[in-house]
Amino acid sequence: MKKTKGRSLFIFLFLLPSCLCFVLFYGYPIIQIIVTSFCKWDYTNLAHPEFLPSGHLMDNYKYIFTQYPYFWEALRNSLGWALVGVLIQVPLTLIVAIVLSKGLRFSHFARNVYIIPSVISSAAMGLIFLQLYNARYGPIQQIIHLFDPGFTDSVLLVRGVNFWAIVFAYVFFCGTTAMMLLGQIHGISPELYEAAKIDGATGWKREWYVTIPLVKPTIKTVTILAATSGFLLYNEVYFLTGGAAGTKSISFIIRELAITSTRTQYARANAIGLIQLLIGLLMVALINFVFGTTKQRKRGQTHEKG
């Protein structure tokens, strides 16, 4: 009897700190954004949020969808960046990882150099790209002048073009995910490649028929990371355009509504937060569906890992 009591106490005490953190920073905030998205809560009544009158409960959502000028712009951009992330980053990560896995000379050097942008943070890269795009002294402007000498605007202020300017500031730097994938490729047993060779799968055929199917679960993880990081893009928008000229993202408008605006709209910011959370989950579900990983196969994988 005494023993089981000690055991329960031990389990309880060891779980307590993490669970407290979860409740404090995830549980309670999520409940708060759900509940307050049906409230009137803005700069006029910070201390006393109150439910919207019945029949008008959905007013915040109605406002966001029909009146708030930036929601659709932000949603379009964020979804666009998510899509670009998947379409460019995933193949790029895969190519980088496969090339590095060949163990050629200089591949360690190339690997280490390629990771540097990920180490110096997206904030620093954002600031560096702001200089590269500078209309008066940036090298990008000079490259543009080669094709169009009359171009005097800033690329960051031309609608449509600036979407891609932001893309190029982050999309090529996937060193961390490429390393994850590389680790998995190195984990593939050499016997499998031997067997593939006997079956006639050599060169790129081998990568296509052996490597890629074997690291598929990690490719799924990489896809999820690329899609969500594109969808949640904030730093690049903040540093490069500050949300000007049609480049606001969902994260950007949440922060603007909740903190930076002079007429803060907490309830509406939380409502957009909830929308962001749900779309994010939907995206993950969609990627899982596309990759078609059933629970059973996943379980098989974890067994292999152990």
Place this chain on the structure above:
Amino acid sequence: MKRVKAEHVQTNPRRVRKGEAVFCYIIMAIMCVIALFPISWVVLSSFKKDLLADPGFTLPQSIYLNGYIKVVTKLGIWKYFANSFICATIGMLLSIVMLSMASYVIARFNFRGKHIITACFMATMFVPASALTFPVYNLIKGMQLFDTRTGLIFVYACSGIAISFMVIRNYFATIPKELEEAARIDGAGYFQTFIKIMFPIARPGIFTAAILQWLQLWNEFYWASLLIVDRSKMTVPAILSQFTTSFSTDYNGLLSAIVIIIIPPILLFCFFSRFFIEALSGGAVKG
């Protein structure tokens, strides 16, 4: 096991055909250009006296160091590095200790509610920080921790639960049960078994999670720029957002400051690249 295999492959490079090798080298060259183009342009330009007269990708005519001198003497850059280091390291330590304890219990014991807690921890991976902007901001304000490093550390300690939990729990799960039983028979209590036996054995897994978490926090911008307004308490990513205004038209100063800001992480990475890469490719991060 995995590491042995990886080394095996690296020391016996799979035979690569000539055409394939050429393609690989082209890709590797492109990778280096992609990574180095932005950085090298900033470094080159930071030595130019008048960037407007000589823009673009050219060597500076003479080396002009005034920008650097000004930045080092006036900006007090070390303060921001110290802030970044303190916040990232303490935040990482708190979260890793906490999650090591929770992961151990979840990996080795059976109890009611285990699956719910696991699901909750894993679900945090899909909860974006920005969605919770106002509640968390409000919470930190309510705790009287707004504009303090303690507040930021608190947020850091509670972020990144899912990845660390997954990595550490998977590692604990690989340790044979007999070790624990032997310790128990020798009369060690639950707590002692954890501290003296399990924690030391799980060190590689915990180390991986620690490095990943530290790198994440060191680069963290969203909360750092939101929860701290006093310049002297800012971390490096947060102070970067002040650069464009504080230097306004002093391009030379701005570029020199950027170079100085990116040097320490690059140096740190050069010294510890093995650890970073091992942590990233550890194989524990899997869908």
